[in-house]
Amino acid sequence: MSRIAVIPGDGIGQEVIAEAQKVLAVALPGYESTEYDLGARLYNRTGEILPDSVLSELDEHDAILLGAIGDPSVPPGVLERGLLLKLRFEFDQYVNLRPSRLYPGASSPLADVKPGDIDFVVVREGTEGLYAGAGGNLHTGSPAEIATEESLNTRYGVERVVRDAFERARRRRGHLTMVHKTNVLVHAGGLWKRAFDDVAAEYADVTTEYQHVDAAAMFLVNRPHTFDVIVTDNLFGDILTDIAAAVTGGIGLAATGSINPDHTHPSTFEPVHGSAPDIAGQGVADPVAAISSTALLLEHLGRADAAIAVNAAVERELAGRESGTKIRTGEVGDRVAADVAGQLS
Amino acid sequence: MSRIAVIPGDGIGQEVIAEAQKVLAVALPGYESTEYDLGARLYNRTGEILPDSVLSELDEHDAILLGAIGDPSVPPGVLERGLLLKLRFEFDQYVNLRPSRLYPGASSPLADVKPGDIDFVVVREGTEGLYAGAGGNLHTGSPAEIATEESLNTRYGVERVVRDAFERARRRRGHLTMVHKTNVLVHAGGLWKRAFDDVAAEYADVTTEYQHVDAAAMFLVNRPHTFDVIVTDNLFGDILTDIAAAVTGGIGLAATGSINPDHTHPSTFEPVHGSAPDIAGQGVADPVAAISSTALLLEHLGRADAAIAVNAAVERELAGRESGTKIRTGEVGDRVAADVAGQLS
Numbered sequence A, B: 001m002s003r004i005a006v007i008p009g010d011g012i013g014q015e016v017i018a019e020a021q022k023v024l025a026v027a028l029p030g031y032e033s034t035e036y037d038l039g040a041r042l043y044n045r046t047g048e049i050l051p052d053s054v055l056s057e058l059d060e061h062d063a064i065l066l067g068a069i070g071d072p073s074v075p076p077g078v079l080e081r082g083l084l085l086k087l088r089f090e091f092d093q094y095v096n097l098r099p100s101r102l103y104p105g106a107s108s109p110l111a112d113v114k115p116g117d118i119d120f121v122v123v124r125e126g127t128e129g130l131y132a133g134a135g136g137n138l139h140t141g142s143p144a145e146i147a148t149e150e151s152l153n154t155r156y157g158v159e160r161v162v163r164d165a166f167e168r169a170r171r172r173r174g175h176l177t178m179v180h181k182t183n184v185l186v187h188a189g190g191l192w193k194r195a196f197d198d199v200a201a202e203y204a205d206v207t208t209e210y211q212h213v214d215a216a217a218m219f220l221v222n223r224p225h226t227f228d229v230i231v232t233d234n235l236f237g238d239i240l241t242d243i244a245a246a247v248t249g250g251i252g253l254a255a256t257g258s259i260n261p262d263h264t265h266p267s268t269f270e271p272v273h274g275s276a277p278d279i280a281g282q283g284v285a286d287p288v289a290a291i292s293s294t295a296l297l298l299e300h301l302g303r304a305d306a307a308i309a310v311n312a313a314v315e316r317e318l319a320g321r322e323s324g325t326k327i328r329t330g331e332v333g334d335r336v337a338a339d340v341a342g343q344l345s
């Protein structure tokens, strides 16, 4: 029996996770879930973000389903670093996966693209680079202040995520683009390039390409259909995935997995959107991204068939929406769950 | 008399710079120019990129007009670091300026935008951050390899570019967005935030905003009209300016200045596009970006009236083009130069 830790979090996180769970109930029947009350409320009440005891308990689960974290009452960065990034580092979630598809019914800001034109995944490294937290300040707040921020990269860490990306490319359309800034960041870029070229030699069936991050950012806007799988470092991936979300209709529809492919610790799955306190509690938040994140979760747990069913149901849900009609959070979950149930019965 | 060093460079650099000089001839009558043969040809012939003697000579000029650098025969990064970045660092060109406008006649990949909707400038720091070259590798090429890349930031360096951005915002629509990633890059982000807030206190007439780089990248795609001036660090600026170029119709039209606002050394002005060896020598390269870079040069030299005239002529040139018609490099320069001459006479 799969054991899922559920962290609804703040704002609309609660609402969208309830719908994701409706879908999981039919896609992963009998799964056990434990709910963890983490996020702004816990922090404001107790000052705690992710107590060690909770971290240990989370570690007992097969996966974590997360809603959204954050509230204006908490200083920016505190919950992100203390919860989201801590999970990525503690649980060695080295593959940060972000599929980008332009769904029927979704509206892209780009002209001349139609559903199906955009379909790629970004494999972002999740445990290294500038996210390591290395760096410091001297003479803080004075005119003499200096600050450093250090990107830490290991062959071990880069090679494993590159390998994962090659595997995904092989299972998709067989094209992998590595993105970095090797012409300027020669030290980290050199390591990335060497690791990439070495692994590439083992995947003769995958065509490869290299792009500087500035060029890749541009191409995501003016020729997104040319991408299949992108592999890149932690910070570049952060930026590129948000561009990817933008061209496919906004972060409202995007889902992401912070994945430990070796299953040595649980992986986290979540919608990309935030807690949206302005619309929380009204039952109007779109749970589609949260539901899509269950598809990533199912795939990670080896339930490819159920994952496909969820994705198909999401696609139908979006295609069936009339533009301008208001969404009711609960109805979306009911519709998608029923669709998935029908497919899997 | 203004003294302009001209570095036509490689590929179409030669062709577009010839047109830029036609325009300069009427916009800055009597300017003196010295041509420097730098780039792939010099490098392949002599192994030299920017000899010290040439650097000293360049330093005697009021500004540098550069075409494009790079050729497939030269390993990636060599000329970029040895020439372009070296000029930025040696000549303390701390304001990397990239105006982004959607011109009439230019085709944006975005739906629902029309000329005039997009009009902002990015002020990118040019002498610090991850471009400092700090970092290293150990056990290179082995499974034990590690690589570091260090972002170096000083209050001195950040404050001066932030101040420049506030000045520009004040002369424009009075809105300045600072972009960083303060929730993750706490050391550098903290310094940037402190410097920004302190300088902001002196500019009560400028409204300010802060965005994380991932959000800013997204907003440049799905609401570019909301930006007036953006100030950001060297690497973020590199990425954001290419997104900006993409949404305004591609780097083919963008111009940039690597500016030393204190005039202690010359500033460099250039089109953003590359040397495009595939179309070089055919007289079909569009010189509009090179011509626009002369407008930035003129502004830097205090010739605001001439800069305005060049921009207006470029706008008319682009508006007057029928879509699908082939461009003849020389004719574009003639038309724009004639237009500028008419305006200034």
Ligand SMILES: CC(C)[C@H](C(=O)O)[C@@H](O)C(=O)O
Binding pocket: A080, A081, A084, A085, A238, B183, B184, B214
């Ligand atoms: C919330 C933040 C720390 C996080 C990141 O920068 O990775 C987010 O932007 C993301 O992409 O998951």
Ligand SMILES: CC(C)[C@H](C(=O)O)[C@@H](O)C(=O)O
Binding pocket: A183, A184, A214, B080, B081, B084, B085, B238
């Ligand atoms: C050529 C390269 C070194 C340069 C940079 O990264 O700054 C370019 O991309 C730019 O934006 O001017």
